[in-house]
Amino acid sequence: MPPMLPDFSNSVKLKYVKLGYQYLVNHIITLTLVPIMLGVSIEILRLGPQEILNLWNSLHFNLVQILCSAFLIIFVATVYFMSKPRTIYLVDYACFKPPVTCRVPFATFMEHSRLILKNNPKSVEFQMRILERSGLGEETCLPPAIHYIPPKPTMEAARGEAELVIFSAMDSLFKKTGLKPKDIDILIVNCSLFSPTPSLSAMVINKYKLRSNIKSFNLSGMGCSAGLISIDLARDLLQVHPNSNAVVVSTEIITPNYYQGNERAMLLPNCLFRMGGAAILLSNRRSERRRAKYRLVHVVRTHKGADDKAYRCVFEEEDKEGKVGISLSKDLMAIAGEALKSNITTMGPLVLPASEQLLFLLTLIGRKIFNPKWKPYIPDFKQAFEHFCIHAGGRAVIDELQKNLQLSTEHVEASRMTLHRFGNTSSSSLWYELNYIESKGRMKKGDRVWQIAFGSGFKCNSAVWKCNKTIKTPIDGPWADCIDRYPVHIPEIVKL
Amino acid sequence: MATNNDNNNIVSYICKRTVVSTKPIEPGKYMTFSVLDRCMEKNHIRMVYYYQSSSTSLGEGEFGKMTKNLKETLSEMLNYYPMVTGRLVRDSEEKWKVKCNDAGVRVVEAKAKGSVEEWLKNVDSEKEHMLVYWEDMYHKPYYWSTFYVQITEFEEGGLAIGLSCFHLLADYTSATNFLKAWSDISLGNKITVLPLFHPLPSTRKRISNHHPYFELINHYKSSIERPIPIKEEKYTIISLGFSHQMVNACISKAQFNGPSGPITMTPFEALAGLFWASISNIKGLQNGLIDMSICLDARKVLGLDYGFFGNTMIYNKVHSNGNLEGNIFVQATRYIGEVVAKMDNEGIMDLIEWLEKNEMNSPKMINGPDLICVSLENVDPYLSVFQDWLKPLRVSCYIEPVLGEGQVLILPGTPEEGPLSRVVMVTLKEDEAIKLFEDDLISQFSPTIFMKC
Secondary structure (H helix, E strand, O other): OOOOOHHHOOOHHHHHHHHHHHHHHHOHHHHHHHHHHHHHHHHHHHHHHHHHHHHHHHOOOOHHHHHHHHHHHHHHHHHHHHHOOOOOEEEEEEEOOOOHHHEOOHHHHHHHHHHHOOOOHHHHHHHHHHHHOOOOOOOOEOOHHHHEOOOOOOHHHHHHHHHHHHHHHHHHHHHHHOOOHHHOOEEEEEEOOOOOOOOHHHHHHHHHOOOOOOEEEEEOOOHHHHHHHHHHHHHHHHHHOOOOEEEEEEEEOOHHHOOOOOOHHHHHHHHHEOOEEEEEEEEOOHHHHOOOOEEEEEEEEEEOOOOHHHHHOEEEEEOOOOOEEEEEOOOHHHHHHHHHHHHHHHHHHHHOOHHHHHHHHHHHHHHHHOOOOOOOOOOOHHHOOOEEEEOOOOHHHHHHHHHHOOOOHHHHHHHHHHHHHHOEOHHHHHHHHHHHHHHOOOOOOOOEEEEEEEEOOOEEEEEEEEEOOOOOOOOOOOOOOOHHHOOOOOOOOOOO | OOOHHHHHHHEEEEEEEEEOOOOOOOOOOEEEOOHHHHOOOOOEEEEEEEEOEOOOOOOOOOOOHHHHHHHHHHHHHHHHOOOOOOEEEEOOOOOEEEEOOOOOEEEEEEEEOOOHHHHHHOOEHHHHHOOOOOOOOOOOHHHOOOEEEEEEEEOOOOEEEEEEEEOOOOOHHHHHHHHHHHHHHHOOOOOOOOOEOOOOOOOOOOOOOOOOOHHHHHHHHHHHHOOOOOOOOOEEEEEEEEOHHHHHHHHHHHOEEEOOEEEOOOHHHHHHHHHHHHHHHHOOOOOOOOOEEEEEEOOOOOOOOOOEOOOOEEEEEEOOOOOOOOOHHHHHHHHHHHHHHHOOHHHHHHHHHHHHHOOOOOOOOOOOOOEEEEEOOOOOHHHOOOOOEOOOOEEEEEEEOOOOOEEEEEEEOOHHHOOOOEEEEEEEEHHHHHHHHHOHHHHOOOOEEEEEO
């Protein structure tokens, strides 16, 4: 093996070399322009004012030429400004804080499991082992219907949970932004596993008496990455409709999906999924420029559904007894890794600084031409982003991404702590994580945030936001009463 | 008498769930039991509190709203009771202890037809048992809740809260304070009587040159050595109310002249004597008294706060000397008074010391085959006022199982009736209970019949 770089990678000297290289490549234009400017100004000084005036008079201008050039300049400027995509602002967002009476400590979860699955101690043992290693804490919440022995997942209870979560988040959003219900032009609701008729978006329209010409959408079945899909849809709509507000509601309704059978692969979601939801206000109005928290920079969506294995890795089906549950396959992590690689291949050129891209290109060329045994260069995404919000799908997902992207503990802290405090809240977990970073006072103006979500399909979606104004603590949100207790150390295995 | 079919339709169970505290508990906490706790391992308590809702008309959304509020306030209150939300485990010496694992309390929701007043007019103990949920210990006690709460809403107005708990953890005073704490939280106030979890006063620093109170120790010794009876009798429970004036009259009748002037009995002593004499008569003893034990709450005597959470009920035998002449009632009361006086701090500490030295491994029943009279008047259950409601209409209590001659529980009456009013719940065999209603000794005090056979 030809080891060139790795042996010295920890040396301080190499770090400085790398820094120097980065500065050089990232500011190459400035660095080339500066000598040119210097040269020109020295020339001008040398010539003296008289010479410059002579030069000026020698240029013959004629009225037509001046008018044409002016028109051309104005025309080009207009085309440029018209074709620029509208800036999408995230004015504010609100996360649902579950009521404390819905809290599920480990002991209660295990006890209920034992009482309901009394004929299958092996399944109970399995659930216990999952819970011990899950990374969840003692304060995660399940909806009221699941607290009963046996659980009562009626449609009424599911609607009740949807109303509780969505209306609380919406009320909170209205309060924070001062938005009036009549001002909502676009409404997108995403909830993967519960899709009643009329839809959840119709439920929201009914409750808040929204306008009759509202553009409403309800996305279901799209898994945990549906939150970013909704953001993408909102962005596209806001390009078409000027001066509009879009509200995106991301949630997952747990009540109808509590698996009551014995199949192990299907019991996993019971242990991890918890109640949660978020409501986000997006706008393309210029007046929101001042008070908006974030600006949407990129959304990259990758779908691996063409591959059969990826398609079947998160699959809702009936077990041998006819009970419906979501089956997670054993290659989930491998497929997630593949999907991530695909996504960052598209994302990389959009966000990475020139230095990283050049290095990646050089290593790629090197591997193709010189020696295929060279280790592929993993671009350092920490150069491109200050904060990372990794979907809190489970401890394994966060560990895998931390390894793949070479992130430090602090980078993944938001994800781990969200998993601990709120569990896997599916599409809304990214918003809880963002709120964690804000509550800790780490969000400054100009910071870039990368939200990554995985979902059934198999999909990997990312969104990049840029912070518009420094967010001062303390902020009102689901972390308000407990942020001081975090970060906590989460043991590998919690002894139950 | 209502048939079983009627009973089955009146109360219908809606659902069962677990209610947990609002704040998580630090893992790794354990709580142990005292010797007095371990004496009560075979028993459990059931209590029912009846309430009338202040709004007479129940709208569509009202039904279930009360239950929801109650569950929320229960959650908040459980933060102060880590022992109640924990689960039983065995320690290294095979004795029970509580692992405070935050598992919670089982809550059952039910609804009943009619209004609470109608119910109270026709209630008997069998019906009342439908308002309190209880599960015997599971094969794996780690998943077994030690406390059960049932909330029954009456369709035409009113509410009943049933609390049952394992006697190992709590006695009547603790259980009443548990409900009081819940009602305090529901009113938005702080808990007036905070629960205290600590061991009994230490017996180590005692100077024992005095004569230990052997009679109390012997009573416990004989109870422990006796095998647990497995009686198949059918008991019935009746409830009689005595007004303030009647109790006063009873006390003055029981008065007798002692060496330093007239000695006045407490309401417990007077009523216990009354029932002792009456039941002895019913069971066929014309001139004597059957074997009886009394049971008192020793918190005050031991210098403990009423918030002390655990068991401090002490049982003691009351001796009668063979055939009696003259007024049996007065003499019965006198014997009781003497025994109560002897159950002072020294006497009870002697018992605790003896129990600690002679730890028994398998649980025995302390409330053995005698007639047992229990004084439950130290704590007022009518102080438990929940939000939006008035004081409890009625409070019933059962200490189970009863396996001897019978049991007499003396509880305080409703405050409206006066401070001396009492409610007496008597457990006897069915034919004896019927005779009790006709007994002259009892009926001279014109009791109100709250619960028939």
